[in-house]
Amino acid sequence: MHKKERKGTDRAVKAGVAQASHASGSYIPESPGSIARLGTHFFRLLESLPAGAYTCDEAGLITYFNARATQVWGRSPRLNDPADRYCGSFRLFAADGTPIPHEQCWMALALRNRRSYDGEEIVIERPDGQRLSVLAYANPLTGENGVPMGAVNVLVDVSALKRTHEQLEQVNRANDRYIATLSHELRNPLAPIRSSLETLRRAPIDGAFRAALDIIDRQFGHLARLVDDLLEDARITSGQFELRREPIDLRTAILAGVEISQPLISGAALTLIVELGDEPLPVEGDSTRLAQAVANLLNNSARYTGVGGTVSLTACRRGPNAFIAVHDTGAGIAPDKLTSIFDMFVRGDEASRHATEGLGIGLSLVRTIIELHGGSVTAHSDGIGRGAEFRLRLPLVAHAAATQTAPSAVAQKRVDALTAGRILVVDDNQDAAESARMLLELWGNDVRVALDGASALQIAEAFRPELVLLDIGLPDMEGYDVARALRKQPWGESILLVAVTGWGQGHDRAKSRDAGVDLHLVKPVDFTCLAEELSHRGVSRHLA
Incomplete structure (x- = not known):
């Protein structure tokens, strides 16, 4: 100047x-x-x-x-x-x-x-x-x-930096909403497909029809896993990925993870070897999430290992840590990808003929889960075509883990029928409602269907259901409001309310709890698993 x-x-x-x-x-x-x-x-x-x-x-x-x-x-x-x-x-x-x-x-x-x-x-x-x-x-x-x-x-x-930060937050929020909505929309058509598959499996069919049904079932499972991965990605990026820690024997979570991955491993005709040892591995952790991490490691090995290959899992104590190793005889990992393989949306060598489809989210979830538990996970391989090994470490706790009975990796107690007696299915997706009705009636239940909230309340008043499978996104009112209205009735206090919805984020589950819902399940629901879940919660009067 x-x-x-x-x-x-x-x-x-x-x-x-x-x-x-x-x-x-x-x-x-x-x-x-x-x-x-x-x-x-x-x-x-x-x-x-x-x-x-x-x-x-x-x-x-x-x-x-x-x-x-x-x-x-x-x-x-x-x-x-x-x-x-x-x-x-x-x-x-x-x-x-x-x-x-x-x-x-x-x-x-x-x-x-x-x-x-x-x-x-x-x-x-x-x-x-x-x-x-x-x-x-x-x-x-x-x-x-x-x-x-x-x-x-x-x-x-810092005005420009703040504007950029706000724009990025808006983009992230929009991205989170998009993925959550996409997951919801994908789950809705999956629900009637699963119910219909369960119904068909109980029909007297064989030969080519049974083979076709097996193919549909396997591909349905693959599609459902992709949708699950999308939802988990949304939870991670939105900061809604939570742990419910408690003292557990890590071997219990490992075997639960083995059971989750068993269908994929069996479908790939692989040999699975599990060695856990007799020594407890007490950790402070979320059993469900740790089982998910183990299952993701096993699923990853199964996808990259050819027919006739071997996947092995060993777990033991090493100093102050629990050590898990998942080894496979599959496609291997290039040296330059041993670290980046855990990044979101990164997949193994695309040239591998053994690799099946996937989003590249599974290993990223493993790293997130293990690091939130204070542990670490690393990948090791001698190169392409020479197999891979994933090594996982978790800190052991000094106090004894909670007493638990380790599940069998081969056989679990299964509940083949859900016989609650009077069941009300509430869903605005008519195919989902009718397919659930057919399956539940096949099991011997008396079932009514409502396609909106007002009809659900009217039918419930006359029908007095023992179990209500309740969709949340109804056309005339939210399922939460239906749940609250049911709970206000003298006969509604003892009803078992199960939310069956495409929305599964943390705030969705919290709203269900506040509305008096007993159990929040994300579509597509495996009704056999639902029966097991109710059994674990002590709701034996609703089970065979």
Whole structure:
């Protein structure tokens, strides 16, 4: 800024407060005041900062500002003027938009409390109405004898960074909604397919029809796993991936994971070897999530191992850790992918003829689950075509694990029928409702169907069901409201309410609990597994 353009400021200079600098437009104090005794080199340093900077004297009057401060403020303040004490002519706001009195700004607090306020966010409104977000670094200045001299404030404009951050958050939220909605929409048609498959399996068919049914069943399972992976990805990216920790014997979770992956391993005609040993492996963990991690490792090996190959799992104690190794004789891993293989959407060597379809989410989920438990997972391979091994470590706990009966990896107690007697199926997807009705009636139940909330309440009043399978996304009212209305009836207190829905995120499950729902299940529901789940919860009167 040229000196001819600074007539108003020159009056302040003549008053002995500051002097115009032809080179930069800053103000270098030359008055005998205490702030000026800091020295010209100090102000030259402030002038070179890539941020706004200004100083105040002991009374809060502005004695210096650099050119970047003018850019932040949108104009130049008046020097040594009470009207601009603590930048009094500027409008200041907190990050949430609350106005900040100038006596409470960071510069005023630094002077008053004789302490620094570093990295505090403040919003400055410029004369044109534009608001900038800045980080303020306000620090008091003292002389050699500790005598207060004033304060200096450095303003770092972070408006662009905040806008970018907000845009990224919007994109992430939109992405989360998209994936959750996609998962929901995919689950709805899967539900009647599963119910119909269960019904057909009980029909007297054989030969080519039975073979075709087996193919449909296997491909249905593959599609359901892909949808599950999409939902898990949404939970991770939205921060809704939670653990329910409790003392467990890790061997129990391992065997549960083996059972989950057994159909895929059997379908691939692989040999599975499991060696756990007799020594308990007490850990503090989420049994369901740990079983999921083990199943994902086994499924990964099964996908990349050809027919007739071998997958082995060993678990033992190694020092303070539980050690799990999953080894396969499959396609192997290229050296440059041993680390990135755990990243989201990364798959193994695409040239592998053994690899089946997948989204590349399974191993990423394994790493997330294990690291949340304080453990680690690594991949090892001698190269393409030479198999792979995944090594997992989890910290053991000193206290004894909760007493549990380890499930058999080969045989589990199965419940073949759900015989609650009177069952009400509520779903606006007519195919889903009718296929569930056919299967439940095949098991000997008396079943009614409702396609909306109002009909469900009307039918329930006359039918008095013992079990209600309740969809949440109904056309006239939410399933949560149906559940609340049922619970308000004297005969509705003892009803078993099971939410059967395509929505399965944490807040969806919480809303179900608040509405009085006993169990929240995500479509497509395996009715045999539902019977087992009810049995585990002690709801034996509803089971055969």
